[in-house]
Amino acid sequence: MVPHYPTKRSALVPTLLYAQDEVGFLSDEVIAELARRLDLTELEVRNVISYYSMLTTKPRGKFNVQVCTNISCLVRGGEEILQHCAKKLGVGHKGTTPDGLFTLEEVECIGACSWAPAAQVNYDFHENLTTEKMDRVLDDCRTKATR
Amino acid sequence: MFSNYSITKLQNYSMASLVSHPDEVKVVTRRFGLGATNIDRYLELDGYKAVQKALAMDADAIINEVKNSGLRGRGGAGFSTGMKWSFVPKQSAKPKYVLCNGDESEPGTCKDRLIFEHDPHAVIEGVMIGGLAVGARSGYIYIRGEYRYLSIIMQKAIRDAYAKGFLGKNIFGSGRDFDIYWHGGAGAYEVGEESALMESLEGKRGIPRIRPPFPAVVGLWGGPTVINNAETLASVPHIMLGGAEWYAKIGPPKNGGTRLFCLSGNVAKPGVYELPMGYSLKKMIYEVGGGIPNGRSLKAVVPGGSSTPCLTADEIDINMDFDSVAKAGSMLGSGGVVVLDDQQCIVKFALRTMKFYQHESCGWCIPCREGTDWLKKTLIRFHSGGGVRKDIDNMQYLSENMLGRTFCPLGDAAAMPTIAFVKKFRKEFEDHLDGRPCPYEKAGVVEEMEALSH
Numbered sequence: 001m002v003p004h005y006p007t008k009r010s011a012l013v014p015t016l017l018y019a020q021d022e023v024g025f026l027s028d029e030v031i032a033e034l035a036r037r038l039d040l041t042e043l044e045v046r047n048v049i050s051y052y053s054m055l056t057t058k059p060r061g062k063f064n065v066q067v068c069t070n071i072s073c074l075v076r077g078g079e080e081i082l083q084h085c086a087k088k089l090g091v092g093h094k095g096t097t098p099d100g101l102f103t104l105e106e107v108e109c110i111g112a113c114s115w116a117p118a119a120q121v122n123y124d125f126h127e128n129l130t131t132e133k134m135d136r137v138l139d140d141c142r143t144k145a146t147r
Numbered sequence: 148m149f150s151n152y153s154i155t156k157l158q159n160y161s162m163a164s165l166v167s168h169p170d171e172v173k174v175v176t177r178r179f180g181l182g183a184t185n186i187d188r189y190l191e192l193d194g195y196k197a198v199q200k201a202l203a204m205d206a207d208a209i210i211n212e213v214k215n216s217g218l219r220g221r222g223g224a225g226f227s228t229g230m231k232w233s234f235v236p237k238q239s240a241k242p243k244y245v246l247c248n249g250d251e252s253e254p255g256t257c258k259d260r261l262i263f264e265h266d267p268h269a270v271i272e273g274v275m276i277g278g279l280a281v282g283a284r285s286g287y288i289y290i291r292g293e294y295r296y297l298s299i300i301m302q303k304a305i306r307d308a309y310a311k312g313f314l315g316k317n318i319f320g321s322g323r324d325f326d327i328y329w330h331g332g333a334g335a336y337e338v339g340e341e342s343a344l345m346e347s348l349e350g351k352r353g354i355p356r357i358r359p360p361f362p363a364v365v366g367l368w369g370g371p372t373v374i375n376n377a378e379t380l381a382s383v384p385h386i387m388l389g390g391a392e393w394y395a396k397i398g399p400p401k402n403g404g405t406r407l408f409c410l411s412g413n414v415a416k417p418g419v420y421e422l423p424m425g426y427s428l429k430k431m432i433y434e435v436g437g438g439i440p441n442g443r444s445l446k447a448v449v450p451g452g453s454s455t456p457c458l459t460a461d462e463i464d465i466n467m468d469f470d471s472v473a474k475a476g477s478m479l480g481s482g483g484v485v486v487l488d489d490q491q492c493i494v495k496f497a498l499r500t501m502k503f504y505q506h507e508s509c510g511w512c513i514p515c516r517e518g519t520d521w522l523k524k525t526l527i528r529f530h531s532g533g534g535v536r537k538d539i540d541n542m543q544y545l546s547e548n549m550l551g552r553t554f555c556p557l558g559d560a561a562a563m564p565t566i567a568f569v570k571k572f573r574k575e576f577e578d579h580l581d582g583r584p585c586p587y588e589k590a591g592v593v594e595e596m597e598a599l600s601h
Contacts, residue, residue: 007349051353072412072485
C-alpha cells in the first residue's frame with residue numbers, strides 16, 4: 001500500500017473496497033489481514049465496514065444489480081425497473097439468486113439523474129433504462145458468466 | 148496482496164452523454180467532449196497555464212482574485228471560496244491540505260461526474276492553485292466509491308501530471324513541491340459533508356465534527372484544510388486565466404460566473420447544462436429543458452438537490468443564483484433541478500425523500516436519527532392510507548424542531564423539504580386521509596412497503 005497518509009488507518013476505506021472487489025466480500029480472513037496491516041483491531045475495522053453501504057461481510061452474486069429509486073429516477077420509472085428486476089430474478093432487496101449470479105439492491109442516488117432511470121451492475125452504469133433495456137443488461141451478464 | 152490499480156471489474160461503461168443549448172456559457176464545460184483527459188490535449192487547450200500564473204503570484208493575490216470573482220461553493224452551501232481560503236492561518240505547526248470533495252451524492256446531482264469524466268486535470272489544477280493560495284503542499288481528491296471508472300480516469304490524470312513534473316518535487320521548475328493523492332469512498336451520502344469527509348479520509352465512520360473549530364483552522368489530521376467541491380475547484384483555473392472581473396460579470400453581483408445545472412425528472416431534454424448564475428428557472432425548465440412532455444403540466448420543482456425546499460408552479464419565476472433562490476425560501480444548492488409533473492404524488496415523493504435521509508443519517512444526533520426515522524415511518528403509513536389529520540401538522544412540527552439542532556446540516560436537509568411539502572401541498576396530503584388510496588398510484592403497481600435498510 002502506498003504510504004501517502006500520516007496515519008496507516010487513513011487507507012482503510014478505499015482498501016476495504018479494493019479487498020472486497022478481489023475476494024467478493026469482506027470475509028473474516030480479509031478483515032483480520034487488513035486489521036493486521038493497518039495496526040487496527042478487528043473491531044475497529046468492523047465498526048467502519050458497518051457504516052459504508054457498498055461494503056458487505058456476506059457473499060454476494062457475481063453481478064450486483066443496483067437500481068436507483070431516488071427522486072430523479074423515481075419520477076422516471078425507477079421503481080418499475082426495480083420491480084421488473086425483482087420479478088425477473090426472483091429475489092428482493094439484497095437477495096441473491098440461487099445460482100449465485102445476481103444480487104439485487106435498491107440503492108440511493110448514483111449520480112445519473114439526467115440519464116434516469118439508471119442502475120449500476122457492479123461498477124458499470126446503465127442509463128436511460130426501459131424494462132427491455134434492463135432485460136438485455138441482465139441477459140448479457142448471464143451470457144458472460146456462462147461463457 | 149492488494150495493489151491500488153489492479154482491480155478493474157469494469158466490463159463496459161456507458162460514457163454519460165452530453166447535451167447543449169445556445170444559452171450555455173461554456174466555462175467549466177469548455178473542454179468537455181474534446182479528449183482533455185489526455186494531458187497533452189489538456190495542455191493544447193490552455194491546460195496548466197493557470198497554475199503557472201499562480202506560481203508567480205503572492206498567495207494573497209490569488210485569494211483576492213478568487214474572492215473578487217464571486218465564486219461561491221458549488222457543492223451546495225454557496226460559501227465564498229476566496230473567503231474560505233482566507234481563513235487558513237499563515238503559519239501552521241501542522242501541514243496544511245487542500246481536499247477536493249468529489250463525493251457527489253445529493254439526489255438530483257450528476258455534474259461533478261462529468262467534470263471527472265471530461266476534464267479531470269482542471270480539478271487537479273484547481274487543487275494546486277488552492278494549495279498555493281493557502282500554503283498547502285499536498286491535496287487529496289476524494290471520489291465516491293460508486294464512481295469507479297472516474298477514479299480510474301483521475302488516477303491516470305494524476306500519474307500523467309507527475310510524469311511531466313507538474314506534480315511532485317520542484318513543480319514546473321519552481322523550486323516548490325506539491326503532491327496530490329486520490330482517495331476513494333465506499334458508499335455514504337453523509338460523507339459529502341465536509342467534516343464527515345475528513346473523518347472518512349482518516350479511515351473512520353463518516354460522522355461530522357463539531358464546529359468550531361472549522362476545517363480551515365483544524366482539519367485533516369489536525370492541520371488547516373480547505374475543502375471545496377470539485378466544480379468549485381474546476382472553476383478556479385478559468386478564473387485565473389480569464390480574470391476575476393470577467394467571471395464576476397457573467398452572473399449577478401455577489402453571484403459570479405456560471406454553474407452546471409443538472410436538469411432531470413419530467414422534462415423533455417434532461418441533461419447537464421452550464422448556464423450563467425442568475426438564469427431564469429422558468430426558462431431553464433421550458434426552453435433549455437424543453438418543457439413538460441406527454442401533455443402534462445408542471446406540479447413542482449426541486450431547485451438544488453433533494454435538500455432544498457420545493458417550489459410550486461407559481462414560484463418558478465425566479466433567477467437561479469444563491470441570493471435570489473434564498474430570498475424565494477429555498478436554496479440554489481447543488482444544481483440538481485428535479486422537475487415533477489402533475490402525475491407525481493407529492494406524498495410519495497416526500498416519502499422517498501425521507502427514506503433517503505433516514506437511510507443516510509449517520510445516527511450521531513438524536514433529532515436527525517430519530518426525526519428522519521419517524522418522518523419516514525409516518526409517511527409510509529400516511530401514503531398507504533393509514534394517515535390521520537394530526538399527522539400532517541405533526542410532520543411539520545417535528546421537522547421544525549429538528550432544525551439547527553444537529554452537528555451537521557443533514558437534519559436540516561430532511562426537515563426543510565418536509566416543511567415545504569406539507570405547507571405547499573397540504574391538500575394533496577389531505578387527499579390521502581380517511582383510508583383513501585393514493586390518487587396517483589398506477590393500477591397494477593404494488594406499493595413497495597419494504598423500507599430501505601441494511
